[in-house]
Amino acid sequence: MTTPEVASGSQAAAARLRVTVPSVADRVAAELRLQLAEGLLLPGARLTESTIAEDLGVSRNTVREAFAELAAERLVVRLPNRGVFVASLGxxxxxxxxxxxxxxxxxxxxxxxxxxxxxxxxxxxxxxxxxxxxxxxxxxxxxxxxxxxxxxxxxxxxxxxxxxxxxxxxxxxxxxxxxxxxxxxxxxxxxxxxxxxxxxxxxxxxxxxxxxxxxxxxxxxxxxxxxx
Amino acid sequence: MTTPEVASGSQAAAARLRVTVPSVADRVAAELRLQLAEGLLLPGARLTESTIAEDLGVSRNTVREAFAELAAERLVVRLPNRGVFVASLGxxxxxxxxxxxxxxxxxxxxxxxxxxxxxxxxxxxxxxxxxxxxxxxxxxxxxxxxxxxxxxxxxxxxxxxxxxxxxxxxxxxxxxxxxxxxxxxxxxxxxxxxxxxxxxxxxxxxxxxxxxxxxxxxxxxxxxxxxx
DNA sequence: ATCGTCGGATTGTTGAACAAATCGCTCAAT
DNA sequence: ATTGAGCGATTTGTTCAACAATCCGACGAT
Incomplete structure (x- = not known):
């Protein structure tokens, strides 16, 4: 098989078994998720790329990828050219x-x-x-x-x-x-x-x-x- | 109001009304979604960052953001250090x-x-x-x-x-x-x-x-x- | 008070660079 | 013949620096 066993039925198990260190972006996302859950970041709060990048000692680009994850999960909202904010639900x-x-x-x-x-x-x-x-x-x-x-x-x-x-x-x-x-x-x-x-x-x-x-x-x- | 009307009940409407040009990353994701739907990219196929970056005339970093979108939608699977592949369902x-x-x-x-x-x-x-x-x-x-x-x-x-x-x-x-x-x-x-x-x-x-x-x-x- | 305008700050995007991981291959050892 | 070590090429993960575009707030003119 030329293509690696991507997805398919066994993907879940494979992903669970696979020995892989979560990427830096994933860890940043995890950290933010944590702060979100703890209420450290309140709804409506702004998340500035450069600030978080410095705080966590990672690149701005990496923070950006983490934001993409969180945005996909609706935990955060991205306003084009304005920044990302903690989602607040009405x-x-x-x-x-x-x-x-x-x-x-x-x-x-x-x-x-x-x-x-x-x-x-x-x-x-x-x-x-x-x-x-x-x-x-x-x-x-x-x-x-x-x-x-x-x-x-x-x-x-x-x-x-x-x-x-x-x-x-x-x-x-x-x-x-x-x-x-x-x-x-x-x-x-x-x-x-x-x-x-x-x-x-x-x-x-x-x-x-x-x-x-x-x-x-x-x-x-x-x-x-x-x-x- | 100091924080912009982020999310909340009216967010959907706001997002729909807001005049905003989709970001480059979004357009790349859209293009790939299209090719996926057309069957141009078959399940299991590999998506190389640099190739797509050249083909679409964008930066590799931007392609990366597009990948994050698609991965969140499960259209694509990311194997750490190996690349992204068109999802194939078993x-x-x-x-x-x-x-x-x-x-x-x-x-x-x-x-x-x-x-x-x-x-x-x-x-x-x-x-x-x-x-x-x-x-x-x-x-x-x-x-x-x-x-x-x-x-x-x-x-x-x-x-x-x-x-x-x-x-x-x-x-x-x-x-x-x-x-x-x-x-x-x-x-x-x-x-x-x-x-x-x-x-x-x-x-x-x-x-x-x-x-x-x-x-x-x-x-x-x-x-x-x-x-x- | 309302309306432009201007400057500072932040995002969006690029390009280049480098370490780390993976892959495919060769080649030797068993 | 199979295994395994080594190695080079390729690709990903991540960083950094730069720049244009956009947004925000303040300042000033009307």
Whole structure:
């Protein structure tokens, strides 16, 4: 075979197995992603190429490539000739994001999944309960994300997985405002539990409906926080 | 306001209204996308930076940025230190792509849509019929894509729209093989018709089920063509 | 207050350079 | 015959410096 085994079915595995050091651009992107998630860079903030290049000790061109990555993930917006800014989501975007989540998550749960995938969902539920018992709001938030990530993972679709994680990354951008209410996720614990048991019982349609109603309620709350 | 109206709800409109010449990198990416769609660049083919830079009369760095765009869209795969190659999808990817389509399209049609959006779906159906009458296989294919694009558009979600067009772009990559059978789409005309009328009648669940079965059959055919 | 104009700062793009990695080949050793 | 080391050519990854184009804010004229 003259062409290397590019993509194809085994690409995911190959990419995962391949021993490769992430490029500098990738590491810059990762660093920025981190700062984004930590709320160090607030929505609307400007990212100046030269500044970041100096701060991270890399070339401006490399920063540029990193920006391209982040822009593709919608974490950042590029205004031609004006610069890149941390994406800020308005009410319309909140609805849009939830529309995507409804599509992805409901579809995944409706199709069910292998037992070990279902077990992963259960694990996320327990993780949430533990976090609640420990009064660890931070852990509660990540547990919630694990829960929804596990639901998408039911579909065993590489593309759906990345779409979901991108959407979750987008949401983290404005969660920093939302979590002023410390008990934000607490109310969803029972939802998750109920959805999970329905899933385990094979009542997929019911699980889907529950999930759907959860997402609707969640969207409503988020919209409220976001001055709709 | 110190920060420019970045993103937020009105970003889509702003981006659409803004008078901006696409950057050189964008134009390079567009050109490559075109060649990809035309089948000029076959899956597995290598894209050498310097060659393309010369051919299009741009800098190698600019080509690099274009590659980043295409890689984000999965049209191209980047193998570290080895180069970028036209993505080639294996049987697993076919299933994956259809999983995404099921999620997006079914979700969109189940939620229904504004009358003018439904009308757009109808228009795509008629477009397909006209193409069939004219024996224009090319037009038949694009009409089919318009149909499914219109279905997703029902949801009025910017993100779902771009996800769908990316998936369709991915599919075009291996449609070049699939369309050896000239009557490929012909059989789907009746499906589209039926789905559309169900949609117009407000029978959303039925429309969803029909669409789902269509996608399953379509996947099966594609998998068969792709040496499963 | 509104409207040009001008200067500074930042982005977009280029071209050249160099280290590092990969590939294909030769050639010797087993 | 196969393996493996070595080597040269090619290509990618990254940096740097430069320049045009664009944008922003301030300043000044009306």
């Amino acid at each position: 009410p319309g975007d909140v609805h849009d994001v939830y529309t995507v989540r409804r599509a992805i998550e409901v579809s995944a749960i409706r199709a069910g999944g292998a037992p070990e995938r279902v077990a992963a969902v259960r694990a996320a539920v327990e993780e949430g309960k533990a976090a609640a018992a420990a009064d660890d709001e931070e852990a509660l938030g990540t547990a919630n994300q694990h829960f929804h990530g596990a639901i998408v993972a039911l579909a065993e679709s590489r593309r759906l997985d990345t779409m979901m994680s991108q959407v979750l990354a987008e949401m983290r951008l404005f969660f920093h405002k939302a979590t002023v209410d410390a008990h934000f996720y607490r109310g969803y614990l029972d939802d998750n539990e109920e959805i999970c048991t329905a899933l385990e019982a094979g009542e997929l349609d019911r699980a889907g409906s529950l999930l759907l109603s959860y997402l609707d309620r969640s969207e409503e709350k988020q919209s409220a926080v976001h001055g709709d | 049987p697993g990817d076919v299933h994956d792509v259809y999983t995404v389509r099921r999620a997006i399209e079914v979700s969109a049609i189940r939620a229904g849509g504004a009358p003018e959006r439904v009308a757009a779906v109808r228009a795509a159906v008629e477009e397909g019929k006209a193409a069939a009458a004219a024996d224009d296989e090319e037009a038949l294919g694009t009409a089919n894509q318009h149909f499914h694009g219109a279905i997703v558009a029902l949801a009025e979600s910017r993100r779902l729209d771009t996800m769908m067009s990316q998936v369709l772009a991915e599919m075009r990559l291996f449609f070049h093989k699939a369309t050896v059978d000239a009557h490929f789409y012909r059989g789907y005309l009746d499906d589209n018709e039926e789905i559309c009328t169900a949609l117009e009648a407000g029978e959303l669940d039925r429309a969803g089920s029909l669409l789902l079965s269509y996608l399953d059959r379509s996947e099966e055919k594609q998998s068969a063509v792709h040496g499963d």
